[in-house]
Amino acid sequence: MSISSPEEKPFQKVMKVEGVSKAFGGIQALQDVSFQIEAGHIHAVIGPNGAGKTTLFNIIMGAYAPDSGRVIYKEKEIQGRKVHEIVSMGISRTFQNVELFGSLTALENVLVGRHVRTRCGFLSAVARWPWVKEEEKAAREKALEILDFVGLKKTGHSRSVDLPFGWQRFLEIARALASEPQLMLLDEPASGLNAVETQQLGELLIHIKERGVTILLVEHDMSLTMAISNEILVLHQGRRLAEGSPREIQDNETVISAYLGKV
């Protein structure tokens, strides 16, 4: 997870979302949404409940196919592809309601996160070739390093359900980092965290960004979002309401009346 040099990063825009729409029955969850994510930035998506933020994540990850529109990641169209293909292309996510593997230890959760970067299958698992042992050893070292990076070094052997809620949020980020993503989608990572933890989260996200990972961040905590984001996209009832720097968004009349004013 070294910081990639400029020549390794030919894509100014790591992702372009173009005219994406998605309806569930009668509900138009997303309506003709377009925006672009600058490589290496923290790009926030805000909006009131039901604005379509999580739906946007599900479409980018391939969990849903959009009704229309395109999702372009590093110049390739990815809408409608399988989730596991998209993960191996370098996108990963966390969930709004933490979804860890409860019966697995913290370390094992991160190891599962490395699934797409390892390749041992049924036969090689049984045969235990020397390369399998090496792969396993390397995966463990990497997983420990990632746990350390998010500040959970000592919890490796606890079952993830036994961890305090705040730590579970950090563990889910660790798991998402394990696939060595270039783009991470974080769905309300601060929700349920106390003030100290939210502060730590902000620092962690900055560190992740410094390692060259682009972050698409859905967050309701405005002071955090304003403090760390490069751009902010505002969704409202499935539509793009505004987009700009934190300052521009804070001063935007439509946004204030539609969203910030109410909160």
Next chain:
Amino acid sequence: MYKRLVFIAVIVLTGQVVSNPYDLQLLTFIGINTLLALGLNMVMGYAGQISLGHAAFFGLGAYTSSLLTIHLDWSPWLALPFTLVFVGIVAFLVALPMLRLSGYYLGMGTLAFGMIVFFIFLQWRSLTGGDSGLIGIPPLTLGPISFEFGAAPFYLVWGIVFLSFIVCERLIDSRIGRALRSLHDSERASAAVGINTSRLKVQVFVFGGVLAALAGFLYAHMVTFISPQTFDFLMSVKIVTMVVIGGMASVWGSLFGAALLTLLPEWLHVFAEYEMIIYGLILVVIMIFLPQGLTRGLLDIYEHFKSRRKTLPKSHEG
């Protein structure tokens, strides 16, 4: 490692000490049932995919090899790889549409598959001998050794159980095993970390099916006579009960569950008439009171008491 040595020692000792052919056969059946439970444990216990038709693969293994050896005069050793590949393909074809289902629907689907296979055994008389089954299945032989009676089949089956234990343990303790367990915990999150969940489910289903086919092969050539009843719905329920009793504790749970369900009917002769009811009761009681399985449940209770004894003096001070 020392667990394995103990295991081998127990097998060898048992083979030496037990001489009664009836007891030896019973022990051999425990081994065969352990193979069935081990396979289903990977599917159900680890990957969390319910299957109520596991006996079908057991039966397909037994019938395929029997037919090849009786009608085509193949040597059982030649029939073995063919049988495993054939049942593996059947399991693959069944799994493809079936594992799109989940929960009750998967239960119903696999149950229906088990029924269909059972009725094929029963109704395709020209091939399977219908109700009366197949007789004259050649026993396994290796040079002068025949694996029909006595200690030879016992050692063969338990040797294979031993190898299957190693295979399962290695699978569980690997990238694949972690992926299976993650699937059990959250399919959505498994997909989100990049696991091809449908492929993994199909793979583990085929693995369980092939292991059951191996058990069927051993059973057919040891008993030299098979009939559909051995592979009916009751047998599928029995295998599920073995896994539930064993729980997800470890592969050892499967052995414990298999032993218990092989021996119970022997000990309690009243059992026969109420077999189905009793398995149903066992399942319900364990699911309600010890959802982690009997083995894990007993271990938990033990640990609970142990830790309580430790903390007791403290709580008196407080």
